[in-house]
Amino acid sequence: MGIIPFPLCFKPREDADTLGLIGHECYTIDLPSNVMSKIRPGQDLAMLTDGGKSFTCTVRFDTEVELAYFSMEAFRNMSSGT
Secondary structure, three states, X not given: OOOOOOOEEEOOOOOHHHHOOOOOXXXXXXXXXXXXXXXXXXXXXXXXXOOOOEEEEEEOOOOHHHHHHHHHXXXXXXXXXX
């Protein structure tokens, strides 16, 4: 399985400092089982760090068109092995 960068942003009034993140954490993201068909622009996703901190981020797709483009690029990258 390949790694696909997924654009996320913090909720308003939250950032790495307010959440106590230092940049060395590993994250678990609670994604739907069929992410590319179930994710929606602006959807909130639960995040959990390897240190046990949990918080919510927002998917940084503003439109269905952006999401469709990302889906096509992600599929192309996974199927080509890059």
